[in-house]
Amino acid sequence: MILTESIGVIGTGKMGTSLVRGLLKEKLVKPDQIFAYDILEDIPMKLAKDTGINVALNNLQIVEQCTIVFICVKPQVFETTLQKLQTKFTNDHLVISIVAGVPLITIERLTGTARCVRVMPNMALQVGEGAAGFSLGTRNDNRDAEIVELVFGSLGKVFQFPEYLLDAVTGLSGTGPAYVFVLIEALTDGGVLVGLPRQEAFILSAQTVMGAAKLLLEQNVHPGVLKDAIMSPGGTTASALQLMEARGFRSILIDAVEAATKKSQFLGQNNLLLSDR
Numbered sequence: 001m002i003l004t005e006s007i008g009v010i011g012t013g014k015m016g017t018s019l020v021r022g023l024l025k026e027k028l029v030k031p032d033q034i035f036a037y038d039i040l041e042d043i044p045m046k047l048a049k050d051t052g053i054n055v056a057l058n059n060l061q062i063v064e065q066c067t068i069v070f071i072c073v074k075p076q077v078f079e080t081t082l083q084k085l086q087t088k089f090t091n092d093h094l095v096i097s098i099v100a101g102v103p104l105i106t107i108e109r110l111t112g113t114a115r116c117v118r119v120m121p122n123m124a125l126q127v128g129e130g131a132a133g134f135s136l137g138t139r140n141d142n143r144d145a146e147i148v149e150l151v152f153g154s155l156g157k158v159f160q161f162p163e164y165l166l167d168a169v170t171g172l173s174g175t176g177p178a179y180v181f182v183l184i185e186a187l188t189d190g191g192v193l194v195g196l197p198r199q200e201a202f203i204l205s206a207q208t209v210m211g212a213a214k215l216l217l218e219q220n221v222h223p224g225v226l227k228d229a230i231m232s233p234g235g236t237t238a239s240a241l242q243l244m245e246a247r248g249f250r251s252i253l254i255d256a257v258e259a260a261t262k263k264s265q266f267l268g269q270n271n272l273l274l275s276d277r
């Protein structure tokens with residue numbers, strides 16, 4: 001399925017820009033179908049120069065011109081941005097918010113009669129390897145779910161969840177790239193410690209993480225199966241894993257996901273949308 005609708009993007013920061021580039025790279029839309037606006041005018045201008053999309057004069061033009069509207073602004077400005085547009089949305093609009101911590105009830109309240117979807121993607125959609133969860137609002141039909149699955153499925157993996165689980169998605173895959181960046185940085189330091197030059201150690205670390213993940217996803221087996229395949233009796237892997245178990249490597253990661261999930265719940269419930277995503 002290719003999208004025939006006109007697509008609006010409100011906020012072309014890191015995520016909005018990645019989304020536009022991803023949609024075009026996957027050929028889901030043509031450049032002239034996309035209208036983007038950002039308070040920082042230079043960003044959509046540059047994007048337009050690179051890709052041929054349209055720069056909207058303002059957010060109102062996006063709502064008037066587009067039937068699918070992605071909201072990609074920071075949580076702190078979500079309400080003020082949409083308040084000005086509230087009466088312009090109709091049920092012909094599909095509003096897809098990727099804004100962390102803003103619940104569907106708020107999105108629906110601020111978008112008139114539009115059909116609304118809340119998505120929690122992650123940064124890796126920039127390279128077509130994102131991981132996202134989404135929830136439908138109260139006014140959607142199946143086609144809306146198909147559109148979200150098409151867009152975010154083209155930019156990685158996507159699953160539908162009841163909304164209360166989006167905090168868990170935030171804690172796992174929304175925030176998760178940061179955990180992996182720390183992992184890669186630490187592996188690199190380990191490589192340097194044992195004598196490797198830093199740049200080569202970094203590439204070896206990042207490639208190892210990517211290769212291991214690819215193997216797992218392609219072979220679709222339990223991680224323990226592949227771990228066992230590497231771990232020979234009395235070998236190097238066994239020594240390393242003994243140390244990782246003793247230092248609580250697994251429980252640190254489990255606790256990290258739980259901590260981020262709880263923080264996401266807390267910020268959402270208390271309307272403290274000072275998100276770092």
Ligand SMILES: NC(=O)c1ccc[n+]([C@@H]2O[C@H](COP(=O)([O-])OP(=O)(O)OC[C@H]3O[C@@H](n4cnc5c(N)ncnc54)[C@H](OP(=O)(O)O)[C@@H]3O)[C@@H](O)[C@H]2O)c1
Nearest residue numbers: 011013014015038039072073074075081099100121123277
């Ligand atoms: N980055 C991630 O890894 C990640 C992951 C999951 C979800 N998200 C969500 O994605 C959203 C965007 O994140 P981001 O990292 O792309 O943020 P970002 O780089 O700060 O981009 C947001 C852009 O929106 C602009 N903006 C502010 N008010 C606007 C308005 N009224 N109309 C149009 N544009 C406006 C901002 O300009 P100013 O800088 O001048 O305000 C900025 O250029 C956030 O809500 C975040 O929660 C991000």
